[in-house]
Amino acid sequence: MEFNHIFHSLVYFLISVCSLDAVPQAGHTNNWAVLVDTSRFWFNYRHVANVLSIYRSVKRLGIPDSQIILMVADDMACNPRNPRPATVFNNANQHINVYGDDVEVDYRGYEVTVENFVRLLTGRLPPGTPRSKQLMTNDGSNVLVYLTGHGGDGFLKFQDSEEITSQELADALEQMWQKRRYHEIFFMIDTCQAASMYEKFYSPNILAVASSLVGEDSLSHHVDPAIGVYIIDRYTYYALDFLERVQPDSTKTMGQFLNVCPKRVCISTVGVRRDLYPKDPNNVPITNFFGSVRPVEMTWNRIDLENYVTNSSKVV
Template sequence: MRLITTYFLVFLITVIQAFSNKSHTNNWAVLVDTSRFWFNYRHVANVLSIYRSVKRLGIPDSQIILMIADDMACNPRNPRPATVFNNADQHINVYGDDVEVDYRGYEVTVENFVRLLTGRLPPGTPRSKQLLSDEGSNVLIYLTGHGGDGFLKFQDSEEITSQEMADALEQMWQKQRYNEIFFMIDTCQAASMYERFYSPNILAVGSSLVGEDSLSHHVDSSIGVYIIDRYTYYALEFLEKVNPQSDRSLSEFLKVCPKSVCISTVGVRKDLYNRDPSRVPITDFFGSVRPIDILHDITNVTLVQRKRAKSKKPKAKPKKYMYVDPLVNFNSLNV
């Protein structure tokens, strides 16, 4: 009896695992810069760098929501117009030629962000401004800006609290708008923003613990401001070595910025996540999903083509038509 019970439990676990693997069907990314003004150049560079990475790894623009609170590429103080760089060598223009910004400037508000996540947008909202995720979607949420203990500033004029953030994710879960979420935030006291999460299937990482500041990485003297934050800099250093077929795991990614280089302490919350991050490919969130059906039967393609050729019916000969003068007697025509 015990043996039968054991076999049944093994079978049940196998079925559940198979079902959970099939439930992931598509990937989305919500990338948000919440800061305005030239001295916050680095926050725009942060979000554009992540945007560049997820596009390179296969997530199309149609499944990326990009929110940028200020347009640094067109700022009159930018010595190189139409560009944004994340490195002092200026070898990569992360603004690029094909950036699709969905929310810009004063459109980047707490209200629009929460409405985006929960799907409570006004009628007539363009498709490009909607998060059309479903119960099969893995959603990457990346936030960067200025924060504090339990809040993240938007535009230096309003803020979203950790409780509001948690409630928005719960609404997403109740409305079947995600399969799993990877929540990633680079801001001061970042870990405080995920402390109140209570919805399942969420893995969260923050660039600093409560009471710590997140620090910028370096200044570009020609631009005159810091151009990227430390945590995002080392995250990108890792992502640049990843390709769409990579087997690198989320567990490796969570270790990209030790305190020796980040100065702040990176925080991770895994208790809401039901998978082992060491067995989750990083492309489950940063790449695209390409469902593949594996056929174990051998199919003779040549034979199939011959059968198709034989089954084709000969084409009917087209009917011939001729012009007839309406004044001519039809009985005299030999047709």
Template sequence: MANVLSMYRTVKRLGIPDSQIILMLSDDVSCNSRNLFPGAVFNNKDHMLDLYGESVEVDYRGYEVTVENFIRLLTDRWDEDHPKSKRLLTNENSNIFIYMTGHGGADFLKFQDAEEIASLDIANAFHQMYEKKRYNEIFFMIDTCQANTMYSKFYSPNILACGSSEFEESSYSHHSDVELGVAVIDRFTYYSLEFLENIKDKTSNLTMKDLFDYLTFDKVHSHTGVRTDLFKRNVSDVLITDFFGNVQEIIPDLSDSDGNNIKHGINDEEDYYIEKTVLDLAIEASGNSSDVLEENKTNTLVLKENDINKYLHNTIKSGHDAANSKGEGPITWWKTLASTTNGVIFTTLCFILYKFVIVTEPKN
């Protein structure tokens, strides 16, 4: 359990929100009566980091973790009333990271010690995903005995796979916790996490090849494997953050209500305002930057909230009136205003602006 919670913590640290993570835990170790630290799970004997904490969202737990549910999750074959929060809502532009761990053997992985999933089951599920355009690229990572056999049957394109041990080879734990009396984490996962901890932010240039090269026999005590023949890109060109982090390219919407590109043919003055953010325009509208900026005790310039709110109110009101005079609704005008702001600021303010426009729409 510490294996998967450690990986869960890492991808969250690198920016992937819970809304984009499906977490399946077959056993609730944190609440087990034999756990000497109730409500806590550790991946190291020093007990420095509680992996369970207060921000873990488990989507499938206990007897919900079955082979059937896992296959349904990948292929999205659910009843209509199945909660969206427990579905893998992806499309042809999605990069998917799948991490599996547990007891296994040649071409199988155990679920609940009662059933097994075979390598061909996963291969067929991935092919259904490919046919239904449910992914762009998949990175499959597995930590179990004879793990490399679990991706041997894959046949769908754009899948990169990595395993902890070869055929007829065991995977080993890293160390045991004498207080708990059990091994707390496996070597393959431990050193994968050690490498990933070197990534401090989402702008890292470390690649998947760097990760694979780091997982040597001296560290893992087994022969890790990588399968790249189905993957189109060279692993030395694939950034770690392509799968472990949430890096999004923000493209400003420069189209009008009819879908025409307003960037084409605009004059210099319009181009100037498109490149400005709402905050830039607020400062310039004051006529004097000293009216909008003030120095705090650390000599750092900060924006006066009242002046910014006043500018936003006047801007929104004038834009809203103009939209109504043209017979446009509030959403159309909000889209036009958003297209004149910087992408980062737009992301921060879009819900505020949208809500403000809807609330202040005049009654007929």
């Protein structure tokens, strides 16, 4: 009997705590990340390294896997061409294995589609969709959206079989705003003509950065001779170099992050869109998007969990 009381007390306590995150809050209360690699095939190894590099950074800075949606179109770690199975490196020196030991892929292979991506953002998922495949944000959520792959003027390809247009993406973000699914969004894209993908945005509280302007290519950084292909793109390489020096208590700002890849090293011109974002990025901590915020309420009052369970069980 005593064991049952303790068990039920813990259950009620956990439900109460966890449910706080699902209630719409005023202001910034939690962080989520949607990280998407839209290409596939071995010669696109660098795109997997790109997305896993950002994944590594946000996890290290405190965003838990339960609040990260990772969409990877192909599994380079287990590709038969990979000379070092179960690894993905983003540097020719192979000192950072961005695949790691605890990567949780939520959408894999042919699950990485335009339909699934839009449904994820807007919350229009089929009944019974596992929690790990849901973006359970609210109006207190700061959301990092990172995309990498092959694109053109006004579109991003998904696995060379379909594409999402800049207008479709803008409309999906507007649905998120209307449904109170975000507080602020940092949109980050590394692809050719990347800036074209944020040109149609019209929803508030969105800060956007792109690895290249319209008419420009987003270039790879270097080849690893041991692997035989380019292993990371220039913009993400320098973004990761910056993020590796950021700690959870860092005072670095989004304004500093927007300048991580000047043209002399990126070759392409990094584009930034600020007009939808009311704040000065120089005053916004980088951890507002790449870190974790968890509301904690301190109390010195004694809580009798056993009586709470007993009384709660009487509620009809």
